[in-house]
Each structure stands twice: as structure tokens, then as C-alpha cells.
Amino acid sequence: MDGPFMNTHRLAVFSVFATLILLFAGGLVTTTASGDAVPDWWFVPISFGTFFPKMTGGVLFEHGHRLVATTVGLLTLALAFLLCRSDKRCWLRRLGLVAVVGVCAQGTLGGLRVHHAGNPAVIAIIHACVAQLFLGALVAIAVATSPRWQAETSEEAPSWLPWITTATSALVFIQIFLGAIRRHTGAGIDVHAVFAVAVSGAILLAAAECFRRERFRRTAASLVTLLFAQIALGIWTYILVRGGFVRSVNASALQTAAITGHLALGGLVHALCVSLAVRSWHVFRLPAGQPALKAAIR
Numbered sequence: 001m002d003g004p005f006m007n008t009h010r011l012a013v014f015s016v017f018a019t020l021i022l023l024f025a026g027g028l029v030t031t032t033a034s035g036d037a038v039p040d041w042w043f044v045p046i047s048f049g050t051f052f053p054k055m056t057g058g059v060l061f062e063h064g065h066r067l068v069a070t071t072v073g074l075l076t077l078a079l080a081f082l083l084c085r086s087d088k089r090c091w092l093r094r095l096g097l098v099a100v101v102g103v104c105a106q107g108t109l110g111g112l113r114v115h116h117a118g119n120p121a122v123i124a125i126i127h128a129c130v131a132q133l134f135l136g137a138l139v140a141i142a143v144a145t146s147p148r149w150q151a152e153t154s155e156e157a158p159s160w161l162p163w164i165t166t167a168t169s170a171l172v173f174i175q176i177f178l179g180a181i182r183r184h185t186g187a188g189i190d191v192h193a194v195f196a197v198a199v200s201g202a203i204l205l206a207a208a209e210c211f212r213r214e215r216f217r218r219t220a221a222s223l224v225t226l227l228f229a230q231i232a233l234g235i236w237t238y239i240l241v242r243g244g245f246v247r248s249v250n251a252s253a254l255q256t257a258a259i260t261g262h263l264a265l266g267g268l269v270h271a272l273c274v275s276l277a278v279r280s281w282h283v284f285r286l287p288a289g290q291p292a293l294k295a296a297i298r
Contacts, residue, residue, distance in 0.1 A: 008082045012142035015075040016271065019135050022072050023267040025065040026131070027260035030124070030183055033247040034058030038066075041114040043107055045070045057249050069107065076103045079141065092144055095137055102134035121184040128180035132173055135267055136274040143278045152283050159284040161209050165277035168202040172270045175199045179266065193238060196231070203227050203269070206276060215283065216276055223272045230269055233262040 029035055037058025038047040045066040047053045053063055080096035087093055109127040113120055143149065178192040203223060210220035237259050245255060 006147070008079070008086060009142065009145040009147070011075065011079050011082060012138060012145055015072065015079055016135070016138045016142050018068070018072050018075055019131075019138055020264060020267055020271070022065070022068045023131060023135070024260060024264040025061070025068045026128075027263040028061045028256070029058075029065050031247055031256050031260045032058060032061050032249045032251065034061040034249060035113060035120075035124075037062045038114065041111040043111075061249070066110075069110070073103045073107065076100055076138075079138075083141070083145075087145070089144070092141065095141055099134060099137045099141070102130060102137060106130055106134060124184040125177070125180045128183075129173075129177055132176050132267060132270055135271055136169070136173075139271045139274045140278045143275050144282075149282065152279070155213070155215070155284045159209075159213060159280075161206070161213060161215075161284050162277065162280040164202075164206050164209055165273065165280045168199075168206045169270065169273040169277050171199045171202045172266070172273050176266050176270060179263065183263070189238065189241060193234070196234060200227060200231065203273070206273070210276070213284075216279055219272060219276055219279075223269065223276070226265060226269050226272065230262065230265045233258060233265060237262045 034057075038053070040046065040048065045051060045063065047059060047063040047066065053059055055063060076099050080100045083093050083096035106127065109123055109130065112118060113123045113127065117123070175192070175195055178188060178195055181187065182189050182192050204227070207220040207224045210216045240255055240259060245251070245259070
């Protein structure tokens with residue numbers, strides 16, 4: 001794979017990393033209570049009627065978030081263009097267009113939040129969930145355009161790994177949804193903590209199956225490492241929230257980074273789970289009697 005195909009893959013990978021940075025930047029807006037620092041909003045990164053407002057207090061976090069979001073939007077448009085121009089796989093071209101719709105939806109939801117249209121908490125929760133779906137789409141594109149995609153050989157022996165990794169990705173998404181409810185309503189922290197046990201078990205099961213089948217071991221090892229890091233940050237966040245952490249631009253930088261890092265690391269865990277799921281459907285044959293869904297993503 002070279003030429004335009006490799007360029008598409010590089011752009012997809014860069015877009016994934018930019019989106020992870022965007023997740024962290026968006027998390028900082030919530031953790032520092034900077035969502036209302038800028039009263040105006042447009043589809044371009046303008047705050048107080050200018051591209052370059054005075055970057056102090058909450059404006060630093062809110063306008064910084066808008067700048068990163070605009071960058072991700074432009075990257076997504078370029079990625080969709082390259083896919084439509086150079087990739088023959090219909091499903092992948094459509095996924096690129098879905099990503100464009102997703103990033104536009106994210107911008108619109110952000111604008112609704114700024115203008116207090118509807119319930120701010122509900123909009124913020126939807127905003128958080130759409131961000132993860134958008135990230136998952138970019139990860140799938142990055143995986144499917146990689147040189148490894150064509151180089152990976154199919155497994156003749158049937159495996160449940162495609163379903164296991166898909167279910168794990170779904171559980172991680174639900175956990176992120178529960179986390180968004182906790183962050184934006186203050187409710188459900190205990191449910192979020194308990195559900196983390198089920199998610200951890202699913203991740204460990206998926207990783208164990210990868211090692212047993214001797215496929216995707218590096219990704220599986222990275223996922224387990226991130227899981228334990230996420231558990232540590234989750235415990236720290238739980239202690240901070242239970243201890244009365246107050247969201248403010250004046251809050252401890254270390255505590256702010258820990259709470260926001262917990263959110264961003266959750267996105268990275270979700271990204272690795274999606275990567276495993278997409279690659280599993282590409283490589284493995286399902287047990288007898290199961291639908292051959294992987295034929296759709298060749």
C-alpha cells in the first residue's frame with residue numbers, strides 16, 4: 001500500500017490523535033467550568049467576535065477547545081475527500097461521510113450548549129456520546145486503510161473473538177455514557193463505579209482470547225495496560241469527587257489533569273477496543289451457524 005492509500009492512512013491516524021486531544025480539551029472545559037466563558041458561537045472558531053480573544057481564565061479552555069475542534073473538522077473533511085477519491089470500498093467511503101456528519105453534529109451540539117438551547121446537561125451528555133462514536137469511525141478508517149489490513153491473513157479456525165471484542169466495545173461505550181451522566185448531572189457515580197467491574201472483566205476476556213489465538217497481542221497488551229491506568233485514575237477521580245472537588249479554573253492543576261485524564265483515557269480505551277473489533281471481523285471466521293458479517297468489511 002503506497003501513494004494515495006498511504007496518505008489516507010496517515011491522515012486517518014493523525015485525525016484519531018487530534019480527536020483524542022480534542023476529547024481532553026473538551027474535558028478541560030467541563031472540569032474547569034468554562035462552558036459559559038464565551039457567550040457567542042459560530043461554526044468557525046470565533047469568540048467575542050474575534051479569532052484571537054484574550055486567552056485568560058475560562059476563555060483559554062473554551063476557545064482553545066474550539067480551535068482544536070475546527071482542526072479536527074478540517075482533517076475529517078480532507079479524510080472523507082481522500083477516501084471518496086482513492087478508495088474503492090463503498091463501506092469505507094460511506095464511513096468517511098458518516099464521520100463528516102458526525103463532526104458537524106458535534107459542532108452543532110456545542111453551539112446549542114453555548115446558547116442554552118434545551119437542557120444543557122442532556123445536550124452535554126449527547127455531545128460526549130457522539131464524540132465517542134465519531135472517534136470510533138475514525139479508528140475504523142485508520143485500521144482499514146493501514147498496510148496491515150491487506151497483510152493480515154484470515155484464520156481458518158472459527159472464533160468468537162469478533163463478537164467478544166464488539167461486545168467489549170459496546171460495554172466501554174455504555175461506561176462512557178454513564179460517566180457523562182455523572183459529569184453533567186452529578187448523579188450515578190456509584191453505578192458508574194460498579195459497572196466498571198463488568199467492563200474490566202470484558203476487556204480482560206477479550207485480551208485473553210487475543211493471546212490465546214496469538215493475534216493482535218500488542219494491541220491487547222496495550223489495552224490491558226491502559227485498563228489498569230484507567231482504574232487508577234478512576235479511583236483517584238472518585239476520591240476527589242467524594243471529597244468535594246469544585247470545578248473551577250482556579251482548581252488544582254494536578255486534580256484537574258487527573259479528572260480530565262480519566263475522561264480522555266476512557267476514549268483511548270474505547271479506540272483500542274474498536275480497533276480490535278474491526279480487525280477481528282476482518283480476520284476471523286465465525287463458528288458454524290453465525291452470520292458471515294465480516295464479508296461486508298473486506
